[in-house]
Amino acid sequence: MTTFGSFASQQMVDADFRAALTTDPEAALATRGLPLSPAERAALARLRPLLALPAESLLQHLLEEPDGDPWQWDSYPSLAAYLP
Amino acid sequence: MTPDVFLRGVCATIEEAWRADGASLPSALLRWATDAARLSPFLRLPLLTCEATGGDPAYAIPVAAAWHLLHCAAALLDDVEDQALEVPLDPARVVNWATALTFAAQLLLRRPARWGLPAALALALSEAFNSASLRVCAAQDADLVAGPEGDLSLDDYWRIAGAKGGEPLALACRAGAMLGTRPQTEVDIYATFGYHLGVLVQLGDDLHALWAPRGRGDLTTAGRTLPVVYALTVALPDARVRLHSLLRRAPDDPAALCELQAALANQGALHYVTLQAGKQHHLAREALLSAARPAVAQHELIKLLDAAFPAVARERWASPSRVSPND
Numbered sequence: 315m316t317t318f319g320s321f322a323s324q325q326m327v328d329a330d331f332r333a334a335l336t337t338d339p340e341a342a343l344a345t346r347g348l349p350l351s352p353a354e355r356a357a358l359a360r361l362r363p364l365l366a367l368p369a370e371s372l373l374q375h376l377l378e379e380p381d382g383d384p385w386q387w388d389s390y391p392s393l394a395a396y397l398p
Numbered sequence: 399m400t401p402d403v404f405l406r407g408v409c410a411t412i413e414e415a416w417r418a419d420g421a422s423l424p425s426a427l428l429r430w431a432t433d434a435a436r437l438s439p440f441l442r443l444p445l446l447t448c449e450a451t452g453g454d455p456a457y458a459i460p461v462a463a464a465w466h467l468l469h470c471a472a473a474l475l476d477d478v479e480d481q482a483l484e485v486p487l488d489p490a491r492v493v494n495w496a497t498a499l500t501f502a503a504q505l506l507l508r509r510p511a512r513w514g515l516p517a518a519l520a521l522a523l524s525e526a527f528n529s530a531s532l533r534v535c536a537a538q539d540a541d542l543v544a545g546p547e548g549d550l551s552l553d554d555y556w557r558i559a560g561a562k563g564g565e566p567l568a569l570a571c572r573a574g575a576m577l578g579t580r581p582q583t584e585v586d587i588y589a590t591f592g593y594h595l596g597v598l599v600q601l602g603d604d605l606h607a608l609w610a611p612r613g614r615g616d617l618t619t620a621g622r623t624l625p626v627v628y629a630l631t632v633a634l635p636d637a638r639v640r641l642h643s644l645l646r647r648a649p650d651d652p653a654a655l656c657e658l659q660a661a662l663a664n665q666g667a668l669h670y671v672t673l674q675a676g677k678q679h680h681l682a683r684e685a686l687l688s689a690a691r692p693a694v695a696q697h698e699l700i701k702l703l704d705a706a707f708p709a710v711a712r713e714r715w716a717s718p719s720r721v722s723p724n725d
Contacts, residue, residue, distance in 0.1 A: 353684065357676035361710060364672055369663035372672065375709045376605055390434040390473055393492075394484035396426040 399455035404445050408435055411463040415502040427495050431470050440567060441466055444574035447588045450695035453578025460513045461523060461573045464506040469566060471499035479542055482615040523573055530569040537561030541622060555627045563600030568593035587689045594682035598707045601675045609659060617649040625667035633665055676710045679703065
């Protein structure tokens with residue numbers, strides 16, 4: 315598992331940690347000795363406002379589709395509908 | 399090349415391959431494949447990566463058509479393997495159709511003179527298509543071995559999501575970039591972009607399967623989604639047992655689905671998926687921006703990336719004031 319994956323799997327169940335993370339991500343992570351790659355750190359920092367949301371509000375943002383249908387692998391039409 | 403001209407070219411190319419050498423496959427399948435091309439958000443990837451690397455957009459038409467046919471074949475086989483075919487589709491016939499789509503894709507790549515492609519490039523494209531397809535098949539096998547309820551580790555999940563979600567779009571972008579540039583390092587940049595874009599799309603799929611399912615089929619395979627794999631990884635033993643029970647009942651029991659959704663959220667699954675989506679978005683964007691040739695096509699690729707998972711699109715969270723905890 316990646317460092318980031320290890321971090322997330324250990325810490326995302328911890329609501330207190332999540333709160334600290336949104337206030338000062340670097341400090342919160344440093345206390346747990348969890349070094350992140352530059353890419354992971356950038357993603358984490360950028361999403362702080364989103365991650366500060368409680369689950370219910372976060373879900374609304376995650377499911378919103380401002381520009382039409384969501385991108386999905388199987389968003390193709392039903393083949394069954396094409397059969398005689 | 400405008401999107402309309404490109405789409406018409408791709409559809410005409412698919413029809414041409416479909417009727418090759420006197421074959422008379424069901425016209426319904428051809429109509430389905432061309433309609434799917436019109437709806438596919440991924441079809442433009444070979445065109446945009448070709449344009450971004452300075453290639454001739456006309457070359458992207460047969461490549462995109464071949465990629466689309468292969469993607470259609472994979473979608474059909476996935477439905478067969480997930481036992482998610484709609485009535486009256488017959489699994490044996492659908493497997494045969496998927497095989498036909500695969501051969502039609504190969505046919506397009508094997509006629510470079512028809513499209514004015516250099517033979518060596520066509521051969522390299524064919525190799526790229528076949529190699530990527532083998533990696534997808536291997537991941538699908540691992541997915542099938544795990545079974546509908548999962549028992550996947552997070553490592554398993556990322557390996558499978560990378561191969562099943564990342565590889566197809568990496569191929570679409572790799573193939574397009576190969577039409578415009580020779581240096582492998584530059585081709586790899588676009589393949590990396592496509593790979594992370596594909597994983598990002600997979601994360602969105604997983605999220606919708608659990609919180610906005612389109613039918614029972616989405617829920618019967620929910621055990622293989624990231625929120626569930628994550629929650630089963632971090633949950634205490636009692637909670638794991640409960641999650642397994644809810645997973646079994648959710649496809650036919652709305653109350654169980656609601657409880658499952660709440661349990662996943664309580665385990666932090668939504669936050670975990672958000673972080674991972676942000677990471678994939680970041681990696682895709684950084685890969686693209688590292689390309690040596692900024693172009694209009696690159697801007698279009700960024701727009702596609704943002705549309706793939708709007709909640710984590712870069713500009714949306716530039717200012718912390720955009721969202722309050724009480725939002």
